[in-house]
Amino acid sequence: MSGTDSGIEYYARALRAPRISDGYQALGEQARQGGWTHEEYLAAVLSREVAEREASGAALRIRAARFPGHKTLEDFNYAHQPAADRNLFAHLGTGTFLHEARNVVLLGPPGTGKTHLATGIGIKVAQAGHRVLFDSAVGWVARLAEAHDRGQLAAELARLRRYKLLICDEVGYIPFDQDSANLFFQLVSSRYEHASLILTSNLSFSRWADVFGDATVASAMIDRIVHHAEVINLTGNSYRLQGRIKPQTLAN
Numbered sequence: 001m002s003g004t005d006s007g008i009e010y011y012a013r014a015l016r017a018p019r020i021s022d023g024y025q026a027l028g029e030q031a032r033q034g035g036w037t038h039e040e041y042l043a044a045v046l047s048r049e050v051a052e053r054e055a056s057g058a059a060l061r062i063r064a065a066r067f068p069g070h071k072t073l074e075d076f077n078y079a080h081q082p083a084a085d086r087n088l089f090a091h092l093g094t095g096t097f098l099h100e101a102r103n104v105v106l107l108g109p110p111g112t113g114k115t116h117l118a119t120g121i122g123i124k125v126a127q128a129g130h131r132v133l134f135d136s137a138v139g140w141v142a143r144l145a146e147a148h149d150r151g152q153l154a155a156e157l158a159r160l161r162r163y164k165l166l167i168c169d170e171v172g173y174i175p176f177d178q179d180s181a182n183l184f185f186q187l188v189s190s191r192y193e194h195a196s197l198i199l200t201s202n203l204s205f206s207r208w209a210d211v212f213g214d215a216t217v218a219s220a221m222i223d224r225i226v227h228h229a230e231v232i233n234l235t236g237n238s239y240r241l242q243g244r245i246k247p248q249t250l251a252n
């Protein structure tokens, strides 16, 4: 029976596996030349379909996550940031922390790699099959305020819990008014022990009371965040200024 009337293309369409149609003939040729067993040939056809399906799923999840840039853990220069342990980040990239709804907190001055590392972990876990969403703290609060105005806050928080990982960048750059602080608290509280957060901030926890305008809210929030968390304190000068301006110049 020739390749075209074997029915394979019909079956591939019925299975919604179009790459089987694209690849089975060339693989069949390889199999004949290489003397593959039937099982080896079938495995090769199926594994190609699965690999390409996973790759396109990963690409879709990465696009849907709305990362601010394509920054990967592989691109990170660990020698420049000794406070970041390569093995720890490789481990975080496997996404096992998501199964226990653990959090990751990246603290440190501007330009020390917080957004880069948060994005790098996010890309890895998206590739591993998890749904991720990235936004700034201000962006999250705006989204929740909008849901609140529609009377849909609880529904929005429940919807967001379907994302295994939310990345909340730049906590502390802009102080929150009381309503915003409360919305942010609800985000943290709704994910506590259910789903993970990665938070980045240029401020140490001791200064979060200033951001949230209320020491009680800040400490209740920090308590929930750090109960199951990796807290990583990045140090040093901004990578952005490397070889440009010396930090002393900025201070003057």
Ligand SMILES: Nc1ncnc2c1ncn2[C@@H]1O[C@H](COP(=O)(O)OP(=O)(O)OP(=O)(O)O)[C@@H](O)[C@H]1O
Pocket: 071, 075, 076, 077, 078, 080, 081, 108, 109, 110, 111, 112, 113, 114, 115, 116, 117, 170, 202, 239, 240
């Ligand atoms: N160790 C590093 N290796 C490679 N690139 C780095 C490193 N640290 C920072 N960068 C790069 O420097 C720039 C600034 O880093 P990043 O945006 O992660 O800083 P940040 O800590 O989030 O700063 P900010 O608090 O201002 O948002 C980015 O382009 C990032 O890719």
Ligand SMILES: [Mg+2]
Pocket: 114, 115, 116, 169, 170
């Ligand atoms: Mg940043």
